[in-house]
Amino acid sequence: MVDNALVSRRALVVVDMQNDFADPAGSLFVAGGDAIVEPVNAMIRATLESDGFVVYTQDWHPPTTPHFVDDGGVWPVHCVRDTWGAELHPGLEVHGPVVRKGTGGEDGYSGFSMRDPASGAEQPTELDDVLRQEGVTDLTVVGLAFDVCVKATALDGLTNGYHVTVPVEASASVNLAEGDHDRAAAELAEAGVILTGV
Ligand code: VGL
Ligand code: ZN
Numbered sequence: 001m002v003d004n005a006l007v008s009r010r011a012l013v014v015v016d017m018q019n020d021f022a023d024p025a026g027s028l029f030v031a032g033g034d035a036i037v038e039p040v041n042a043m044i045r046a047t048l049e050s051d052g053f054v055v056y057t058q059d060w061h062p063p064t065t066p067h068f069v070d071d072g073g074v075w076p077v078h079c080v081r082d083t084w085g086a087e088l089h090p091g092l093e094v095h096g097p098v099v100r101k102g103t104g105g106e107d108g109y110s111g112f113s114m115r116d117p118a119s120g121a122e123q124p125t126e127l128d129d130v131l132r133q134e135g136v137t138d139l140t141v142v143g144l145a146f147d148v149c150v151k152a153t154a155l156d157g158l159t160n161g162y163h164v165t166v167p168v169e170a171s172a173s174v175n176l177a178e179g180d181h182d183r184a185a186a187e188l189a190e191a192g193v194i195l196t197g198v
Contacts, residue, residue, distance in 0.1 A: 011136040012047040013127075013157070014040060014056045015111060015143030015150050017092045020078040020085035021059075021174075022144060027085055028078040030145045032172035037091045039170050040142050044093050053134045054096035055127065057111035057143075057153070060086055065105035066117040073117065074176065099127045110152035112160060128160055138163040142170035147184035154193045169197035 017040060020026035022033040044054050059079035067073045079086040081103070088094060102108030106123075107115045113122045131139075139162045141154045150171050157164040166188060173181035189195055 007135070008137040008163075009135045010047065010050075010052040010138040010140060011131055011134065012043055012052060012054045013111060013139050013141045013143075013153060014044065014054065014092070015141060015153055016057055016059050016079075016145070017089050017143050018059060018079055018085065019087050019089060022089040022092075026078070027076050028174065030172045030174045033144050034089075036142070036144075036170055036172055037089055041091070041093045043140070043142060043167075043170060044095060047140070048095060053131075053136055055130060056088065056092075056094060056096060056098045057125075057127070057149070058086065058088065058098050058100045059102055059108065059149070060100040061102045061108075062105050065102070067102065067105070067107050097130055099125050099130065101125050109149050110156040111149070112153065112156035131162070136162070138165070140165045140167065142167060144172060145174040146171040147173040147175065147180040151184045151188060154188055155191055158192055163194075164192075165194040165196060167196045 020028050021030045047054050060081050061079050063080050064071050068075055068077050101114050107117050111127045113124050115122045139157045141150050154164045154166050175181055
């Protein structure tokens, strides 16, 4: 008989590798975002070759939302649903489900949950269900941006009971405020996320 507690399976969670973040012409281009497409692809292939699972998140906003600076938020307009900026980067190899977040105008920093900016109420995305159906126990979180959505997804991964690793070389930070990258790295390490490549 198999003891399920001894069976582990890894998922690669590819966060928000979308034109607005990963293309230099994108509205919220993350410096170095284009340079991680190929390293992320290599990790996607390696994960599938070792029987892991690959899942993608996609920031998917309505045209106006309190997430955007025009409507009281902090971010320039980005990843508006059904636009070029919201599409996954054309160089990204897609071999797994895509989980959208922010679809109802919520902040949606974490791939696991969406938060109403007005009420603070949180509701889950389907990510956790998808991972459990696949028997996933361990997460490697890569993509954009390290100090925003990768961080939030990794922290929620821990909360939801996964072992979480973030390879820093397969990510990049937006650094809205100077020092955000280093603060995010410290916060992740403190919480129990394994950071590699630092
Ligand atoms: C993100 C800022 C706003 C991200 C999403 O994917 O890291 N950053 N929305
Ligand atoms: Zn967003």
